[in-house]
Amino acid sequence: MAKQLEIWGVSDPNTSAQLALAVRMDLFKKEANLNVTCQFLESGTTMPDEILRASARPFAFTQTPITAIQLHDKGYSTKVVAPLADIAGTQQVIIHPDSQIDQPRDLEGKRLGLARGAAVYMAIRNMANDYGIDLHKVEFIDLLPHDQITAFNAGTLDAIACWEPWTTKARNLGGRLYFSGARSEIPGMEGDVNWLIDEGCMMVPDEHIAKYPEEVIAILHVMRIATHFINENRREVAKELASFFDVGQQELIAAMRKNLYSMTFDNLFRIGLLGFRDFLYHEGMVSQKFSEQTLYDFTLLRQVDPSLIAIEKNISRDVSVVEKHQVYYRKDMTIVGDGRDVRFLVADDSKVVRSSLVQMIEILGGEMLGEARTGQEAIDMFEKLHPNFITMDLSMPGMSGIDAVKRILSLEPETNIIVISGTDHKELREEVFDLGVKVFIVKPFDPLQVAEIIGLLLL
Template sequence: MRKRMVGLGLAVCMLAALVAGCGSGGQKTEKEAPKAASQEIVAYGVIDPQISAQQIIADKKGFFAAEGVKVTNKLIQSGGDISPLISGGTAQVSFETPYTDIAVAANNVGVKIVAPMADIGNTQAVVAGKNVTIQKAKDLEGKKIGIAAGAGVLIAIRNMCAELGVDINKIQFVILSPSDQIAALDRGDIDLMACWEPWVSNAVKAGGKLLFSGLNSYLPDKQGPVSWLSFYTTMQVTDQFLKEHPQEIQAMLRALKKATDFIHEHPDEAAEIIAKEINLDKEQVKKIMGQNKYSMQFDDHFKKSSDEMASFMKEMKNIPSKPEFKQYADPTLLKQALPELVTVAE
């Protein structure tokens, strides 16, 4: 998931447009939809169903056009490449994760998350090698875990250790890229790997055993839903774009909500559309998307998760200082366009 994030490497994201339908509020905003924008809006995203799902659906299903905005998606290979584009002013509208927003905000770049797209914490996971036996969480002590530098999945590991009484200091972390983790796990050079999709699925296909993710545990002594890591994907805009194009942003948000609803109501068609756009197998895309919680709910949980990420980044020395939430997130336009989605405390 986030390759780029390795700085959080996981995760990483899309909250695109969650909620499921428009309701009566949706009918009202339809009437208030702005006329077609006089200029094209280029929306940067990632070739990843976790980060750019709603963005792709809103384009291919005509939701952007129906809301009166001309949007051209520009999908790039790595989410990590979006940060410099935001900093340089090229990516005025983009889809990524709070990791990116926190990083640029910490370096005094004006950017604001206007809506979350999805919680992809379930795709950030730990997989044991095929010859490794884990009978209880404590068995992780003394083991070698491959992990990307700064990967956010470490948050899930730390929270798991705290809850289940595992001494994290007795776990040896080996810094490896996702592809190198797969190879090292197969050779037995590491006992486990901590990564994100599609690497997690690839490791399981090779004989590995899924132990836990940010949102679910399969450990013998802890099974079921957990809250070890919520990793969001988001839509963000530069401060200048926010100031100059509020109507266009609101129109995009309404279109993204329609896309979110479409993902929930038509998962097969959504996976097919996205798979074709990013050149991946439909079934693989559907499986990955099925693990995510697509929602644009701007709530206290989203704020708490972002704050936890910021603290983690500061601790890992990924940023010089921890920015306040309001420095990189602003729900004002989402509240105006779709008030039912904003419940975060002021």
């Protein structure tokens, strides 16, 4: 039995709200009889190095999966043991009032503050993919949050890419929200988006999972109590934590409203986790793409509450796949449709991507029946419109494309589904082909090129 446990978090209400609440309400002692001390860092981007430098490493820590992946790469095997919150809405780009940034291409040539390795960069990259922006033309300045605010106030940055509560501080200095991982305020493209799947998590080194499973279960039990309390008593929590996070109560309420505090492990979480893994690898920040199984372990979370595991593993089938210009399709497939009976439903949260898909359909000579922005909306429109073709984005607000695909194929197994993905995750590509998807397209894509490939596959 571990006598004294130390847990590390971050001084923001996104990844560490449950941990901070547990400290303020003494939940570890009251609910689990654990002797826990906590340390809160300014930024999670520094956490991996600080853990490795520590003379006594923490028992567990709360941060995004980036920390677990980087530690794993440096030889300190660590796993995500539970999600804590969907924090994509708090990962924001704030533009300076004097920046003259209007359309996304205006970012080229501008100075943008960003802590190296911050998850918000993935939102920037996905936005850039949608709009065709060359990020090599953006000058990224590596600054921690407090330095970003200082530079923003001095007018030496055109924008910052940061998270709450720092982004609220920037808005109080006259800044304007341009977009977040979950919301676009870009002129002409206002609305919900899914440019980032970012989850705050509880992470535990493998050695502690193996040696002290009961303590990990007890910590997860406390986190579940804190999660429920936050969701049921948001104003009371804000009053309790405002001084802890050094922000006003109303500012904290506004920041916390942008988060979805939940410990449910689902397909959106998986997509986000694999996105972090591939991002870190392609950016040269880790040496390899680790297998999905090495990154998380939810066996202990299942013991806390089985209902928190909202995912099913499919039986893998041997599917032969052909690839052309990042368009993958089943080698043995047939697509029914001759150009006279090609009726499409398009499902994607991005207006820009939907526009490209409409171009593709027009080139094919197909009929456009409707556009959906979420997985649930796609299911509802499918039942109403009865298309024989659907393009389905994997990452949309609320429900993953994987879950929407499963539902649609259960309703009509012969539907021709074309999956669209901003990243080429091998695991997810294989999974959707196993489900019965016909084509997998990686964004960004050329509508003409994709139409030519799909046209050759039509019977």
